[in-house]
Structures are given as structure tokens and as C-alpha cells.
Amino acid sequence: MIRLPQGSWWDWDVVAWGAGQLRLGAGYDLSYAHALELVFSDPVFVMCPSAFQDPVFREPTPEEVRLVDRQVDEPPAVLVAFEADAGGAVPAGGLIAAGQLDIVQGTVFRYWREDLAAGERLAPWVTPPTA
Numbered sequence: 001m002i003r004l005p006q007g008s009w010w011d012w013d014v015v016a017w018g019a020g021q022l023r024l025g026a027g028y029d030l031s032y033a034h035a036l037e038l039v040f041s042d043p044v045f046v047m048c049p050s051a052f053q054d055p056v057f058r059e060p061t062p063e064e065v066r067l068v069d070r071q072v073d074e075p076p077a078v079l080v081a082f083e084a085d086a087g088g089a090v091p092a093g094g095l096i097a098a099g100q101l102d103i104v105q106g107t108v109f110r111y112w113r114e115d116l117a118a119g120e121r122l123a124p125w126v127t128p129p130t131a
Contacts, residue, residue: 001059002038002080005105009036012084013051015108016124022046022096025108025123033109034123040080042099044072049092055084060095068097 008028015025015037022043025034040046045068060068060081068079076097086092106119112126 002057002101002103004036004057005103007036007105010054012053012055014048017046022048022098024048030110032111033107035105035107037104037108038080039102039104040078040096040098040100041102043096044068044076044099045095045097047093047095049084049086049094052084052086052092052094055082055094057082064095068095072097 009026011030012026016023022040024038026036027034058081060079064081078098078101080096082094083091108121108123110123
């Protein structure tokens with residue numbers, strides 16, 4: 001099971017999902033920035049809402065382990081399970097299998113901003129304004 005650093009990690013969403021990487025962002029309010037990322041390298045199985053709140057991370061159930069085992073050739077190095085509020089009547093389940101998980105802290109702005117301080121960066125979709 002993963003252990004998150006101290007902080008207000010209520011609001012979550014998928015920041016980036018491309019070949020070889022799934023990046024989840026978290027913070028108190030994702031309107032302008034997030035301050036925590038879970039970076040899954042080499043994801044082989046992903047069942048995750050695109051946006052969710054207040055996840056409870058837990059050990060995968062035996063059924064979830066079997067589900068992933070049926071989908072991939074060898075047991076993944078990382079298997080993360082959680083339940084979260086995704087806006088439905090019941091909590092949404094999440095299950096992510098990957099080769100590696102890195103927990104990255106630092107402010108990631110979701111809007112254009114110049115003069116970033118150390119540890120700050122821009123979200124992948126942010127581009128400079130055009131004239």
C-alpha cells in the first residue's frame with residue numbers, strides 16, 4: 001500500500017497518460033495548481049476515474065490480483081488499489097498495475113506563469129499565451 005506525504009490531497013485527476021506513463025495530480029483544489037503527483041511508469045493495467053476526490057488507498061483484494069494476473073504476463077512491481085468519490089452514488093474503484101511508482105511533490109501550475117521558483121513547474125498542457 002502506498003503512503004502519501006502529509007498534505008491536503010482531496011482533489012485528484014489524471015494529469016497525463018501517454019506511452020509508458022500515467023501521472024495523477026492531487027491537491028486541495030485543482031483549479032489553479034496541484035502539489036502532489038503519483039507517477040506510474042510502464043503501466044500495464046489501469047482502471048481509474050479521470051477525476052475523483054478523497055481516495056482511500058488499500059491493499060488489492062485477491063480478486064483484483066487475479067484480474068490483473070489474467071491481463072498481464074508477469075506480476076507487476078506495483079499494484080495500487082483505491083476507492084474514491086467520483087460523483088456517483090457509490091464510491092468508484094481504482095486499480096493500477098505498473099512497473100514503478102514515484103511520488104513527486106512540488107507545485108505544478110495549471111495556467112501560464114513565468115519566473116517559476118525552484119520546485120515549481122507547469123502542467124503538460126500549459127503553453128505560453130500567443131500574441
